[in-house]
Each structure stands twice: as C-alpha cells, then as structure tokens.
Amino acid sequence: MELTNENVLGKLIAQFGEENIRDAYNPDGIMTFTTNRENIIALIQYLYDDKDLQVQFLTTMAGIHFPDHKGMEMCMMYQLHSLRHNYRLRIKVFVPAEDPVLPTLTGIYATANWMEREAYDFYGFIFTGHPNLIRILNIEEMEYHPMLKQYPLEDQTREDKIDTYFGR
Amino acid sequence: MATDNKTADTDQLQEFRDNRDLKLQDKKNENLTTLNLGPTHPATHGIFQNILQMDGEVIMDAVPTIGYIHRAFEKIAERRPFYQITPLTDRMNYCSSPINNMGYHMTVEKLLGIEIPKRAQYIRVIMMELARISDHLICNSILGVDSGAFTGFLYVMQEREHIYDIYEEVCGARLTTNMGRIGGMERDLSPKALHLIGEFLKRFPKVWAEFEKMLTRNRIFIDRTVGVGAISAERALNYGFTGPNLRATGVDYDVRVMNPYSSYDDFEFEIPVGEKGDTYDRFLVRNEEVWQSLKIIEQAYKNLPEGSYHADAPHYYLPPKQEVYTSMEALIYHFKIVMGEIDAPKGEVYHSVEGGNGELGFYLISDGGRTPYRLHFRRPCFIYYQAYTEMIKGGQLADAILTLSSLNVIAGELDA
Numbered sequence: 001m002e003l004t005n006e007n008v009l010g011k012l013i014a015q016f017g018e019e020n021i022r023d024a025y026n027p028d029g030i031m032t033f034t035t036n037r038e039n040i041i042a043l044i045q046y047l048y049d050d051k052d053l054q055v056q057f058l059t060t061m062a063g064i065h066f067p068d069h070k071g072m073e074m075c076m077m078y079q080l081h082s083l084r085h086n087y088r089l090r091i092k093v094f095v096p097a098e099d100p101v102l103p104t105l106t107g108i109y110a111t112a113n114w115m116e117r118e119a120y121d122f123y124g125f126i127f128t129g130h131p132n133l134i135r136i137l138n139i140e141e142m143e144y145h146p147m148l149k150q151y152p153l154e155d156q157t158r159e160d161k162i163d164t165y166f167g168r
Numbered sequence: 169m170a171t172d173n174k175t176a177d178t179d180q181l182q183e184f185r186d187n188r189d190l191k192l193q194d195k196k197n198e199n200l201t202t203l204n205l206g207p208t209h210p211a212t213h214g215i216f217q218n219i220l221q222m223d224g225e226v227i228m229d230a231v232p233t234i235g236y237i238h239r240a241f242e243k244i245a246e247r248r249p250f251y252q253i254t255p256l257t258d259r260m261n262y263c264s265s266p267i268n269n270m271g272y273h274m275t276v277e278k279l280l281g282i283e284i285p286k287r288a289q290y291i292r293v294i295m296m297e298l299a300r301i302s303d304h305l306i307c308n309s310i311l312g313v314d315s316g317a318f319t320g321f322l323y324v325m326q327e328r329e330h331i332y333d334i335y336e337e338v339c340g341a342r343l344t345t346n347m348g349r350i351g352g353m354e355r356d357l358s359p360k361a362l363h364l365i366g367e368f369l370k371r372f373p374k375v376w377a378e379f380e381k382m383l384t385r386n387r388i389f390i391d392r393t394v395g396v397g398a399i400s401a402e403r404a405l406n407y408g409f410t411g412p413n414l415r416a417t418g419v420d421y422d423v424r425v426m427n428p429y430s431s432y433d434d435f436e437f438e439i440p441v442g443e444k445g446d447t448y449d450r451f452l453v454r455n456e457e458v459w460q461s462l463k464i465i466e467q468a469y470k471n472l473p474e475g476s477y478h479a480d481a482p483h484y485y486l487p488p489k490q491e492v493y494t495s496m497e498a499l500i501y502h503f504k505i506v507m508g509e510i511d512a513p514k515g516e517v518y519h520s521v522e523g524g525n526g527e528l529g530f531y532l533i534s535d536g537g538r539t540p541y542r543l544h545f546r547r548p549c550f551i552y553y554q555a556y557t558e559m560i561k562g563g564q565l566a567d568a569i570l571t572l573s574s575l576n577v578i579a580g581e582l583d584a
Contacts (some may be wrong), residue, residue: 027517028278028515028517030518056405057405057408057528059529060529062329062542063495064533066541077531077544079531083405083419083421089526106299109406109408110554111406111407111408111551111554113554114550114551114554122242129513135235136234137234137235137236138235138238139581146240146243149243153244153246168267
C-alpha cells in the first residue's frame with residue numbers, strides 16, 4: 001500500500017473513529033491531526049505494529065502552550081516517522097492547563113524518556129507511568145515551568161538586576 | 169513565583185522522588201564505589217556529569233545529569249525576529265555551525281515559501297559539507313587522543329584551521345559563523361574563497377589518508393575500540409539515534425537522501441553503513457563520510473551554476489548597502505527588516521537537515537507575528553545521549569570514555 005495522507009487518515013479513522021482522529025490538516029506536507037489523551041498510546045502502538053504503516057521512529061516531541069485556547073491550553077506534539085516508507089506524520093493532543101496529564105510513551109519508545117522529561121521541565125506536563133519524571137535541563141529547585149507563555153523572557157525573581165542599570 | 173499547576177503535580181512529583189530515593193538506597197547496600205565522572209572532566213569534552221556505580225573497574229550503573237550549559241534558546245527565540253535567531257543556532261553544535269545556520273534558514277524559507285536559486289543552494293552544500301568534514305575530523309581525532317594517539321589529532325587540526333579560513337572568507341567568522349541569510353547567502357563566493365576551497369580539495373585527501381593509515385589498522389586502536397559501546401540497530405532506532413551513530417549499526421537512514429534538500433539529489437555519493445554499532449564502526453563510518461563529503465564538494469565546486477546567490481525576496485532579504493543609500497525601496501526594506509517589522513505568514517513547518525550528529529530538525533509555528541510563536545529544535549545529541557547509560561553498563565571505565573567521544577556528544581547541542 002502506498003502511503004499517502006488520505007489513505008493513512010482513512011485507515012486511522014476506520015480503526016479509531018472520527019471523533020478520535022479529528023482536525024486533520026496538512027501545513028507543510030506532514031499530515032497533522034488531533035486525538036485524545038485516552039487514545040494516544042493505543043494509536044501510537046497501532047501505528048507501530050501495523051504491517052502496512054510501520055511507523056517505528058519517534059522523531060521528536062514538543063510541548064506548545066496556547067493560553068487563548070480556554071480549557072485546552074496545553075498541546076503536546078508527537079512527530080513520528082516510518083523509515084520504511086519515508087512517511088512522516090504529526091499527532092497533537094490538547095489537555096487543560098489545570099490537568100496537564102498524559103500517559104507516558106516510554107513503553108513503546110525508549111527515546112521518549114528524556115523528551116517527556118523535557119516537556120515536564122519546560123511546560124509542566126505530567127506523564128503517568130514515566131520511570132523518572134524529574135527536571136532535565138533546569139535546576140531542580142525551580143518552581144515554575146519556564147516555557148509557559150505567562151513568563152516573560154527575563155527572570156522576574158532575580159534581585160541582582162536593578163532597573164537603573166538597564167535604563168528603566 | 170508559583171505556577172498555576174503546581175498543586176496538581178506536587179504529589180506526583182513527590183512520589184517520583186521517593187521512588188528514586190528508594191532505588192538509590194538499594195544501591196548503597198551493595199558493595200559498590202560511587203565515582204563522579206564530570207562535570208568538568210577533561211576526557212568528557214564538554215560539561216556533563218555521570219555518576220557511576222563501580223564494581224572495581226566495571227560500571228554497574230550510571231546516572232547522567234545534563235543541563236550545565238542550558239541557555240534557553242527555545243525561549244529566547246520566541247522574543248526575537250527571525251533573522252536574529254540564526255546566531256542562536258550557531259551555538260548548538262558549534263563544531264559544525266554552518267549546518268545549523270543553513271537548516272534554520274531553510275526552515276524559515278519553507279515557511280515563507282521562498283525558492284532559492286541553484287547557485288545559492290550549491291554554495292550552501294559546499295559549506296555544509298565542509299562543516300561535516302570539520303565535525304567528523306574533530307570527533308575521530310579526539311577518539312584517537314582518548315585512546316592514547318595524540319599525533320593524528322595535531323595533523324588534522326591544521327586542516328580544521330584551513331576550513332575555518334574558508335568560513336572566514338565566506339562570512340567573516342570562524343567558529344560561530346552566522347553564515348548565510350534567510351533567502352540565500354550574504355555574499356557570493358569571492359575568488360579567494362574559491363581558491364581556498366580548490367586548495368583544500370587538493371591538499372586534504374592526502375592528510376586524511378595519512379590519518380586513516382595511522383588508526384584504521386592500528387592494533388592498539390582496534391583492541392581498544394572493537395566491541396566497545398555497541399548497540400543493536402533495534403535499540404538504536406528505539407532510542408531515536410540518527411546520523412553516523414545510527415548508520416554504524418547498519419541502518420542507512422540519511423536525511424540528505426531520504427528527504428533531499430538544497431539540491432542534494434544532484435550529487436552522487438554513497439551512505440556508508442557499519443555492522444555492529446560499536447565504537448570502531450562509528451569511527452569507520454565517520455571516516456568514510458569524510459570521503460563522501462569531499463566527493464560532494466568536488467562535484468558542487470566543479471558544477472557551480474551561474475546566477476544569483478540569493479533569492480529575489482526583498483521583504484526578507486537585506487538589500488545591498490549601496491542600494492540602501494541610493495534607492496528608496498531598499499532603504500524602506502532595510503529599515504523594516506532590521507527593526508523586525510516584517511511579519512511572517514501564519515504556518516507550521518518542520519524541516520530537518522543531516523547535521524554532524526544526525527537529523528537536526530526545526531519545528532516552527534508562526535502565528536503571523538514578527539517572532540516565532542514556538543520554535544523547537546530536534547537536537548540529535550540530546551536524543552541519543554540517553555542511551556549512553558545502556559551502552560556503558562557492564563563495560564570498563566576507560567571504555568566509557570571512548571564510547572562518549574565516539575558518540576560525539578556536543579554539550580552545546582545537548583543542552584541548547
């Protein structure tokens with residue numbers, strides 16, 4: 001089976017239903033769609049196991065924060081790659097900011113370990129079942145998740161930066 | 169400053185911490201030595217720490233800690249106009265910064281929908297392949313140093329200087345290059361740059377052949393590297409390996425061939441693959457890639473097309489300085505670009521290039537403003553370094569050092 005965006009999408013909708021594979025669009029040649037956190041593991045496992053698809057490489061994971069999407073502020077982007085067919089696809093999961101909990105992907109991809117730690121560190125995503133969910137790049141004492149949009153670029157808690165030195 | 173979801177995650181985080189402490193407690197009961205490798209150990213070539221649990225000379229477990237030179241590039245990028253982000257990418261894999269620069273430019277060009285002239289694409293290919301040579305040259309010669317052969321390192325370091333001279337002639341900088349612009353190159357290849365590249369192509373093969381001769385069939389080197397730090401193809405794919413480290417396990421995944429960019433499909437070259445995925449195979453794969461890179465540079469240098477060195481995209485590409493002083497349009501565009509008043513279209517793109525260490529990806533979301541809404545770097549080092557623990561377990565301490573240098577972990581790229 002030749003993999004095109006249309007027939008992969010059709011296959012996934014047939015398997016998971018239209019309410020779980022929605023908002024499909026194609027921003028840059030890579031098909032992107034949204035699913036729910038309940039389905040994400042089953043979906044990625046299906047993509048991994050399916051004989052026609054063989055999507056067995058996790059390229060990257062990235063958190064995104066949309067403060068204006070009320071109720072669904074946090075987005076997790078999974079980008080997967082089928083090396084056999086050279087076919088890429090992108091899956092997004094939206095979760096509310098009060099409850100940024102997702103299931104871990106470490107059971108399928110060992111590489112998800114640090115990617116999830118990074119998403120926890122910078123965005124505060126909680127991955128249930130993760131073996132070691134601690135901060136990875138920032139110091140452990142940090143009390144906030146710095147990539148969230150409400151935090152400006154400069155660290156507001158620093159006291160050694162006096163406004164007069166910066167002409168403010 | 170408290171976060172909105174701090175209360176939600178505190179309990180779970182405490183649970184994870186307790187579990188981790190329990191695990192450490194278990195290890196204390198065994199008769200093991202704890203050894204702190206790094207963060208500033210000279211043999212780690214960068215700042216990262218590994219806490220090793222040793223049974224004599226054998227490594228039983230390792231806990232890596234990273235983030236010592238984290239500079240928050242992804243956050244900074246959200247506040248900068250597009251053209252000011254290129255210098256940030258320099259500082260990721262600083263052994264091959266032109267590849268990072270070009271990868272970022274190509275991502276933005278994809279977002280803007282700019283078509284780049286052939287000549288600019290060929291110049292980019294030449295610069296990227298020179299960068300790959302300098303990257304692999306460092307990695308392999310340092311591997312020699314770590315196994316006790318200092319001489320080769322000094323021989324080839326001279327050649328890296330010559331590559332840096334070419335960078336200097338093309339863009340004015342040597343290490344953190346900020347080379348090229350969104351829309352092409354900042355200037356055409358000067359006659360001197362062409363001369364330097366020609367000289368390099370003539371001189372370098374002899375040097376590299378000599379370097380290979382010194383190490384490839386060297387009994388001591390083979391004893392130190394064969395079977396050290398091996399990883400199977402399945403594990404490597406599961407760990408998200410890309411680049412020479414993946415190819416050493418026998419998987420022929422190369423972004424230049426899978427998803428050709430910048431006219432890579434015009435050139436004839438081969439993808440070398442290894443077999444066992446050990447330190448020796450990684451060394452051989454990188455050696456061969458240097459030859460293939462030379463082949464690509466030769467082809468691009470001979471067939472360098474005529475034409476412009478930049479795209480016709482006045483909204484995004486800085487006009488030449490003389491025109492800024494003489495023409496109204498150029499002055500306006502110059503002002504708007506420099507002041508960051510040019511809005512990019514809305515969009516979402518992913519573009520990846522074959523960096524020195526593997527698939528270097530840029531995931532860019534633009535909401536139509538002057539800065540990216542989100543820019544995520546897929547840094548190959550960060551992704552494959554997590555397999556390091558698995559690769560050194562059960563081996564000896566001296567082998568762990570060799571494995572680390574053959575993986576070519578660059579701290580700047582690891583921490584971004």
